[in-house]
Amino acid sequence: MDAMSGSGTLRPFEQSLPMALLRAREAAMRRFRPLLAEHDLTEQQWRVLRALTATDRPVEPTILAERTFLLAPSLSRMLSNLEGRGLIRRSVAAHDQRRSLIELSPTGRALVQAVAPSSEATYRHIEERFGVDRLQHLLDELHDLAALDLGEPT
Amino acid sequence: MDAMSGSGTLRPFEQSLPMALLRAREAAMRRFRPLLAEHDLTEQQWRVLRALTATDRPVEPTILAERTFLLAPSLSRMLSNLEGRGLIRRSVAAHDQRRSLIELSPTGRALVQAVAPSSEATYRHIEERFGVDRLQHLLDELHDLAALDLGEPT
DNA sequence: TATTGTTATACTCTATAACTATA
DNA sequence: TATAGTTATAGAGTATAACAATA
Numbered sequence: 001m002d003a004m005s006g007s008g009t010l011r012p013f014e015q016s017l018p019m020a021l022l023r024a025r026e027a028a029m030r031r032f033r034p035l036l037a038e039h040d041l042t043e044q045q046w047r048v049l050r051a052l053t054a055t056d057r058p059v060e061p062t063i064l065a066e067r068t069f070l071l072a073p074s075l076s077r078m079l080s081n082l083e084g085r086g087l088i089r090r091s092v093a094a095h096d097q098r099r100s101l102i103e104l105s106p107t108g109r110a111l112v113q114a115v116a117p118s119s120e121a122t123y124r125h126i127e128e129r130f131g132v133d134r135l136q137h138l139l140d141e142l143h144d145l146a147a148l149d150l151g152e153p154t
Numbered sequence: 155m156d157a158m159s160g161s162g163t164l165r166p167f168e169q170s171l172p173m174a175l176l177r178a179r180e181a182a183m184r185r186f187r188p189l190l191a192e193h194d195l196t197e198q199q200w201r202v203l204r205a206l207t208a209t210d211r212p213v214e215p216t217i218l219a220e221r222t223f224l225l226a227p228s229l230s231r232m233l234s235n236l237e238g239r240g241l242i243r244r245s246v247a248a249h250d251q252r253r254s255l256i257e258l259s260p261t262g263r264a265l266v267q268a269v270a271p272s273s274e275a276t277y278r279h280i281e282e283r284f285g286v287d288r289l290q291h292l293l294d295e296l297h298d299l300a301a302l303d304l305g306e307p308t
Numbered sequence: 309t310a311t312t313g314t315t316a317t318a319c320t321c322t323a324t325a326a327c328t329a330t331a
Numbered sequence: 332t333a334t335a336g337t338t339a340t341a342g343a344g345t346a347t348a349a350c351a352a353t354a
Binding site: 010011012013014015016017018019020021022023024025026027028029030031032047050051053054067069112113116119120122123125126129130134135137138139141142143144145146147148150 | 164165166167168169170171172173174175176177178179180181182183184185186201204205207208221223266267270273274276277279280283284288289291292293295296297298299300301302304
């Protein structure tokens with residue numbers, strides 16, 4: 001019973017799917033993080049701005065939390081921060097006073113646009129070295145994998 | 155210049171590689187996290203134990219930090235914690251008194267083995283629904299992507 | 309002098325529970 | 332009563348700098 005195979009056939013570290021996903025993500029983000037830091041944005045804050053860019057309709061916090069994989073309390077504080085910095089706007093839904101609606105402000109949109117070229121440069125870099133079709137196929141596979149309902153936690 | 159295409163051709167949120175990687179990782183981890191919590195382990199602590207399982211030789215903290223994508227100060231505090239719980243052992247390298255050597259204790263190894271079956275169950279679940287060959291190909295592609303030197307942060 | 313690892317500090321995010329206000 | 336969102340609280344990780352011990 002050695003270290004490599006003794007743990008009830010636990011896969012080798014190199015073959016771990018979560019680690020492979022994390023490693024690939026780190027490789028893709030390494031260049032990008034310093035740029036976010038220059039704009040005083042955390043990775044999570046960027047995800048929120050990025051999610052808001054994806055739609056031209058205001059989004060409710062609950063939906064935003066799902067799309068960005070953030071917990072509601074984390075998002076709530078982040079929205080206060082982003083609103084204080086003038087990057088987003090909040091309004092109250094007309095049909096239900098409990099619901100908020102979040103959207104990018106022009107300043108927020110400008111910030112995303114300022115950061116976007118560097119993001120695109122990284123993509124071009126990946127596409128050149130990895131291949132456009134190969135990257136597209138990888139994205140499709142990742143999408144399919146995530147769509148598998150692996151079941152709720154027991 | 156609308157919200158979808160106005161940001162200097164920023165890719166749609168759905169096509170974002172870091173988001174796709176995060177989404178897939180969340181899908182794979184969702185089942186697993188509660189099990190870690192039952193054993194009072196964070197995701198990062200699990201990565202450390204998991205990395206130590208992958209080798210039967212003691213590992214220096216610097217190497218461990220690289221492999222687990224943790225910063226040295228974070229790892230340093232975690233190692234104190236894990237040592238206090240009797241899950242790892244530390245020793246000093248004979249040839250260089252500055253260097254530490256970290257390895258799993260028998261208790262730590264037993265803990266990994268206790269958690270492993272659930273990890274394997276998730277893999278079997280994925281393999282059944284996604285396909286063994288398809289999963290292997292995905293892992294290979296992720297490995298190649300991470301190996302691309304996308305350059306140091308500017 | 310350079311390197312390994314730890315400690316100090318401030319901030320952010322995670323996670324759960326409790327609370328407010330609407331419905 | 333149930334739901335949307337916020338606030339409270341405790342803990343862990345991120346990030347940078349400063350430090351001790353060793354090389």
